[in-house]
Amino acid sequence: MNPLKRITINLPILLTALALAVAVWVLAVTTTDPVEKRNYSRPVELEVSGLNTNLIVTSELPEQVSLTLSAPSSIWTSELSNANVIRAFLDLSGLEAGNYTLPIDLQIDAQPVKVDNYSPKEVEVRLEQLYTKDLSITLVQPSSPAVGYEAGAPKLSTDTATVSGPSSQVEKVAEIRATLDISQAKEDIDRDLELLALDENGLPVDNVTISPEKVNVTMPISQRGGYRNVSVKVLTSGQIASGYRLTNISSNPLVVTVYSSDPELVNNLPGYIETQPLNLTDAQEDLQVSLPLAVPSGISVVGESTIKVTVSISPIQGSVTLTSLPVEIVDLLPDYNVTLSPDRVDVILSGPIPTLDQLSSSDVRVLINLSDYTEGVYQLEPLVELDVTGILVESKLPASIEVEIMPVVKPTAAP
Structure with a gap:
């Protein structure tokens, strides 16, 4: 018989045998390493690439992509268990300012793996022109230093700041403001203040960046003429009871501010002002009393002129x-x-x-x-x-x- 004719006659048998062999192999493989359909548990972060340096994304993008995959059990436990084996991309190459609906592309470095589903498959993207402008810094002082003190001229480390962001947001910025609180200040100020971007109504503008983020402000604080800080000295009289000892005497406040229209009177004070005497005769326990200050003639106390005095007494x-x-x-x-x-x-x-x-x-x-x-x-x-x-x-x-x-x-x- 002609060999070619013999092959032609036996070809169906050979093909059937091959198909059976493949089927048996597939059955054996799927039996020992079955294909499993699962939700991919590792987070797949969305990576954005190709963005023009003159543009900025102003729409909200998803941070992660969720996937459902089919793969042999051995792949799930080996390759798919590794980090970064699956990546998701959003390509913005060549795009100008505008609104777009763009697909999310996947890259899977494992085989054989079938992507059954993933979400989201596409996203709405809004691109805006990146805009910057320089503004002078406005320093706001909502308070005053302590009584008897005055504030000098503030000095800023820089007088201007740069605002950058989407053009629609940067155009809203009318003021860059720093707020300096000097309430009760009695000494020179040196602080770093946060800068805020505000619109024409004084409301904060979001989604913009300020450079620098903070400004350093220095301000001298000095005492006015006729004012002086002096310590409080508590005067006592008498002896506490026998068998007891005096462990502490304290006043609140420790220092008071005095004033006189004649600065010479204030300058001649010894650096302290006394209270009226506190009688401790035969005292055996702690005392808390209020004592008036013995204020010299021509001098007044700024604020409360009564001092709270605490006396601690302990038995020997x-x-x-x-x-x-x-x-x-x-x-x-x-x-x-x-x-x-x-x-x-x-x-x-x-x-x-x-x-x-x-x-x-x-x-x-x-x-x-x-x-x-x-x-x-x-x-x-x-x-x-x-x-x-x-x-x-x-x-x-x-x-x-x-x-x-x-x-x-x-x-x-x-x-």
């Missing part, structure tokens, strides 16, 4: 030793006797001397609680109870007591 601490205090037994179980060795202790106490001076032995008890103990010999620490507050137990001598607990011996009945 000391110690005392009470000797041979009896040890008391508490909650001894029935049918038991107890022997203590020793049965008396010395107790050292500390606290305010006035309280210690009034302390007596009857105010102190030394106890041993035996509610949890039965027959045996124990070394137990006694407990000291005080009927007076503010006293600390420093030590007990001895620190522990030998306690021997024995059953009560009951007499044997005579036969």
Whole structure:
């Protein structure tokens, strides 16, 4: 038989065998590595490219693209698990200012992968001309320095700022403003102030950039003639109670501003002004009082002329030793006797001397609680109870007591 004719006769059989082999191979592959359709869990950020440097995107673009993919299980666990294997692009090359509907292109560096769906597939893009303009900086001062002080001329690190952004927004900017608050200022000012872009109504303009973002402002603050700051000196009289000590005297405010139409009177002050005397005779506790200032003639105090004074008084601490205090037994179980060795202790106490001076032995008890103990010999620490507050137990001598607990011996009945 002619070989060509033989091949022609057997060709259908060969093709059928090939198709069966391919089908068996596909079945084997899909059985061991099945194709899975999933939502891609890694974030795919939208990358914008090709934007003309003279343009700016003023429409809101999606930050990420979500995808549904089909791929063999092995691809999901290997290549698709890597970062940046899928990228999404928005190409703005060659575009001028205007409105566009543009597609989002995908790049997948893994095979075999089928994109079943992704969202969004296209976006609305608005491009505007990038515009800049220079404006003078307006410095606003909504406040004044402290009473008796005056502000000098401010000095800015730069007098102008550049505003850039979409032409539609930059055209709205009528003022670049910096606000300097000098309320209660008593010393020179050196601050960095944020710049704001405002429209003709004084409202902020969004989506514009200001360069520089901040301006440095310096301003001298000086005291006016006839004014002076002086410290407050609290005068006291009398002695606090015996056994107590004065720990602190403070005033609020610490410094006051005084004024005189004759600057010489103010300049001749010693740097402080006294209060009226505060009587501390036999005081035993903290005091809070208001005292008037002893203002010299021809001088006045700017603001409140009454000073709040706080006086701190504490008892002097000391110690005392009470000797041979009896040890008391508490909650001894029935049918038991107890022997203590020793049965008396010395107790050292500390606290305010006035309280210690009034302390007596009857105010102190030394106890041993035996509610949890039965027959045996124990070394137990006694407990000291005080009927007076503010006293600390420093030590007990001895620190522990030998306690021997024995059953009560009951007499044997005579036969």
